[in-house]
Amino acid sequence: MAKAEKKGTVTSLASLFPPDEARKASQRVLDTLVEHERELHQLNQFVSDNNNVIDLVQRLPEQLHHDIMVPFGKAAFFPGRIIHTNEFKVLLGENYYVDRTSKQTTEILKRRGNTLQSQVDSIKAVMQDLKAEASFFDATASEAAEGLVEIREDYIEEASSETVSHADMKTADEDEEYARLFSRMDELEKEELEAENGDECESEDGDVKDLGNQVSLDNRVKNLEVLFNFLEQDLSYQLNERSTSFMCSHEASKVQPASKVLPRTSGPHNTHTAMSKPSISDKEQRIQLQTTPTNEAFTGSIVEHTHNTDSNLRGQSNSSKKTVSRFKMQRMQH
Amino acid sequence: MASSALKEQQRDLENKANDLSKLQKDIAKNHQVRKKYTIQLGENELVLKELDLLQEDANVYKLIGPVLVKQDLAEANANVRKRIEYISAELKRLDAALQDLEEKQTSKKDAIYKLQQRIQSLQAGKAKA
Numbered sequence: 001m002a003k004a005e006k007k008g009t010v011t012s013l014a015s016l017f018p019p020d021e022a023r024k025a026s027q028r029v030l031d032t033l034v035e036h037e038r039e040l041h042q043l044n045q046f047v048s049d050n051n052n053v054i055d056l057v058q059r060l061p062e063q064l065h066h067d068i069m070v071p072f073g074k075a076a077f078f079p080g081r082i083i084h085t086n087e088f089k090v091l092l093g094e095n096y097y098v099d100r101t102s103k104q105t106t107e108i109l110k111r112r113g114n115t116l117q118s119q120v121d122s123i124k125a126v127m128q129d130l131k132a133e134a135s136f137f138d139a140t141a142s143e144a145a146e147g148l149v150e151i152r153e154d155y156i157e158e159a160s161s162e163t164v165s166h167a168d169m170k171t172a173d174e175d176e177e178y179a180r181l182f183s184r185m186d187e188l189e190k191e192e193l194e195a196e197n198g199d200e201c202e203s204e205d206g207d208v209k210d211l212g213n214q215v216s217l218d219n220r221v222k223n224l225e226v227l228f229n230f231l232e233q234d235l236s237y238q239l240n241e242r243s244t245s246f247m248c249s250h251e252a253s254k255v256q257p258a259s260k261v262l263p264r265t266s267g268p269h270n271t272h273t274a275m276s277k278p279s280i281s282d283k284e285q286r287i288q289l290q291t292t293p294t295n296e297a298f299t300g301s302i303v304e305h306t307h308n309t310d311s312n313l314r315g316q317s318n319s320s321k322k323t324v325s326r327f328k329m330q331r332m333q334h
Numbered sequence: 335m336a337s338s339a340l341k342e343q344q345r346d347l348e349n350k351a352n353d354l355s356k357l358q359k360d361i362a363k364n365h366q367v368r369k370k371y372t373i374q375l376g377e378n379e380l381v382l383k384e385l386d387l388l389q390e391d392a393n394v395y396k397l398i399g400p401v402l403v404k405q406d407l408a409e410a411n412a413n414v415r416k417r418i419e420y421i422s423a424e425l426k427r428l429d430a431a432l433q434d435l436e437e438k439q440t441s442k443k444d445a446i447y448k449l450q451q452r453i454q455s456l457q458a459g460k461a462k463a
Contacts, residue, residue, distance in 0.1 A: 089395070089402075092384045093377040094417070096410060097402060099393040108384060115380065 008153030014144040022144055026137030033130045040123050047116050054109045061086040061102040340456050347449045354442045361435050368428045375421045382414045 060066065063085060070080035088105045089097045100108065385394070385407065394410045395402040405413075 092381045094374075094381050094414065095397040096381055096385070096405075096414070097395040097397060098384070098388060099395075111384070112380070 008151065011150045011152065012144075013140075013148040013150055016150060017140050017144050019141050019145040022137050022141035026134050026141060029130055029134040029137060033127060033134060036123055036127050036130065040120065040127065043116060043120050043123065047113065047120065050109055050113045050116060054106055054113070057088065057102050057105045057109065337460070340453065340460070343449060343453050343456065347446065347453065350442060350446050350449065354439065354446060357435055357439045357442060361432065361439065364428055364432045364435060368425065368432070371421050371425050371428065375418065375425065378414055378418045378421065382411070382418065385411050385414060 066082040069077040088100050090100045394405045
């Protein structure tokens with residue numbers, strides 16, 4: 001049945017699982033299922049018997065005595081009456097009997113009913129499993145009868161051709177992920193830039209004002225705290241521009257937080273600009289002093305610095321201020 | 335010469351098959367006994383539970399043959415406990431025996447399979463010759 005193909009083999013399901021074998025298996029499962037059904041039936045009978053007994057036991061003490069026919073031997077009965085209608089000898093099992101009242105007997109019987117119920121439940125669960133199994137075997141049998149085939153391809157053959165496509169797929173995936181990352185970055189950068197622009201304008205305004213306005217020291221400290229993250233980023237960024245070696249040490253500690261900080265800073269930044277105006281100007285002044293020589297940093301010309309090529313992460317931290325295309329360029333360089 | 339070897343091996347195979355069927359019977363018996371004991375264990379546990387729920391002064395009887403013999407509750411309790419212990423030990427023993435039997439069964443099956451193969455190859459050789 002097995003036909004050798006260019007890549008792998010085609011085996012008919014019938015040769016793997018002969019239809020009559022599968023049918024036999026399903027038959028066997030069905031047999032056990034029937035057995036379980038019988039058991040379940042018996043259990044259900046027990047349950048109903050138990051309920052009847054509970055009923056009877058509850059009814060008996062309603063009267064002082066009952067007239068009954070007493071069984072005597074196999075076939076004989078004689079009339080008699082039940083007295084002591086509230087006294088029962090209950091068989092607990094293992095030939096142990098106990099004197100109980102009607103109420104106590106009912107309790108015992110109810111407990112017994114619970115155990116029976118749990119047995120019923122478990123048997124039902126087992127039956128469900130068996131049914132699933134049987135249907136599976138049936139399906140296999142019919143599939144085999146229909147002449148379904150199993151196609152198997154050798155792994156080794158796959159290896160050469162498949163790995164390539166795999167790799168392609170992987171890179172495609174990665175590209176997609178990067179694209180998504182970039183677009184997110186883009187958004188954040190836009191926000192950042194807006195905030196920054198606002199800042200810079202304001203800080204320049206503030207510069208002028210600050211000459212006149214003296215702000216209290218702790219207010220400034222507070223503002224500094226707020227600004228700390230942002231400024232650190234700025235600094236690291238500018239240091240990048242300055243010297244690769246220095247940046248390396250600084251970046252090492254900065255790189256990872258930078259990307260995380262980004263979304264956070266943009267928030268507080270926006271909200272705090274108004275309040276931190278004066279102190280920003282103060283700090284910014286200093287930074288501006290530093291940055292003036294390398295002011296191109298903000299224009300986006302830094303892209304081609306030597307350190308840029310060495311790692312994606314660094315690129316990310318840099319790019320927090322850059323346009324998206326840079327990432328893509330880096331990706332391409334890679 | 336070849337045919338005598340073949341015959342011998344076939345006899346061997348028959349013996350082994352008999353052994354195997356005996357083993358399988360043993361396993362089936364073991365299963366039955368175990369089922370019985372499991373049921374008894376369940377019953378005893380129920381009895382114990384009920385006995386634990388009884389008051390101190392409750393009358394407990396044991397049916398011995400045709401007569402109900404009155405028993406002390408504590409005594410009955412101890413008896414049931416002992417019985418449970420015994421049954422559990424028995425079950426454990428049966429489990430060990432079953433495992434042993436199953437191991438034997440698989441090894442027998444292996445041996446039979448190998449024998450069958452050898453006989454087949456012998457027969458094939460004979461057919462060629």
